Amino acid sequence: MSSNPWSLVPAAEYESHMGPQGADQLAPLSAILGKALATLRPARLLVLGVATGNGLEHVNPAVTSRVVGVDVNLQYLGLCRQRQMRLGSRLELYCAEAEKVLLDAGAFDLCYAGLFFEHADPARLAGRIASWLVPGGALLTVLQLPGAGGAAAVPSRHASIQAVAERMHLVAPAALVKELGKAKLALRRAYELPVAHGRRFHVALFQKPK
Numbered sequence: 001m002s003s004n005p006w007s008l009v010p011a012a013e014y015e016s017h018m019g020p021q022g023a024d025q026l027a028p029l030s031a032i033l034g035k036a037l038a039t040l041r042p043a044r045l046l047v048l049g050v051a052t053g054n055g056l057e058h059v060n061p062a063v064t065s066r067v068v069g070v071d072v073n074l075q076y077l078g079l080c081r082q083r084q085m086r087l088g089s090r091l092e093l094y095c096a097e098a099e100k101v102l103l104d105a106g107a108f109d110l111c112y113a114g115l116f117f118e119h120a121d122p123a124r125l126a127g128r129i130a131s132w133l134v135p136g137g138a139l140l141t142v143l144q145l146p147g148a149g150g151a152a153a154v155p156s157r158h159a160s161i162q163a164v165a166e167r168m169h170l171v172a173p174a175a176l177v178k179e180l181g182k183a184k185l186a187l188r189r190a191y192e193l194p195v196a197h198g199r200r201f202h203v204a205l206f207q208k209p210k
């Protein structure tokens, strides 16, 4: 079993925290992925920290023929599989740490990391992600910006969520640009998105050289 505290957060608590009764961030995260899928039309998609598959409802199997999701929480992956049965063998799910998972080089057109680098060090992943992308491939990131008073996470009533929130590290957009730049992933565009509870997301698209 993974020693990552995320592997112990029950799906019901995760979704209650992230859903409309909690931080209310599932809907904007899904919309961000949906918009990227519609504009970039990747044939092969990699999702780091795929959780229960939020956003995969936007995958059009006629466009995207392979979706690989990686997460340390096996329960999330079970739910993701159940909810995306329509994708059949197009969907591959790996219960693993992104820092260790074995994926083929040059196998993906788009990698999505939504609220992921708060929990996994970009310095350890930049080179791996760059290697997994095809030349010209893209990385879409969503970072949580600090709340009022610099708070990292929206408070939760669930002890399991509090445990991961305590280990969460907000990543400054400029620091992410620097780390990804070391792996030759260049910033193409970025914007900020206001979300519930006065919070903001930083959404950015990076590209591997062609």
Ligand SMILES: C[S@@+](CC[C@H](N)C(=O)[O-])C[C@H]1O[C@@H](n2cnc3c(N)ncnc32)[C@H](O)[C@@H]1O
Pocket (backbone or CB within 6 Å): 004, 006, 007, 018, 026, 029, 030, 048, 049, 050, 051, 052, 053, 054, 055, 070, 071, 072, 073, 076, 096, 097, 098, 099, 113, 114, 115, 116, 119, 120
């Ligand atoms: C905040 S959630 C991601 C939100 C997701 N994009 C969504 O829309 O629901 C972070 C996810 O990353 C997973 N995770 C955390 N550290 C990880 C790691 N090192 N490798 C793979 N998955 C990890 C957690 O289990 C969790 O599902």
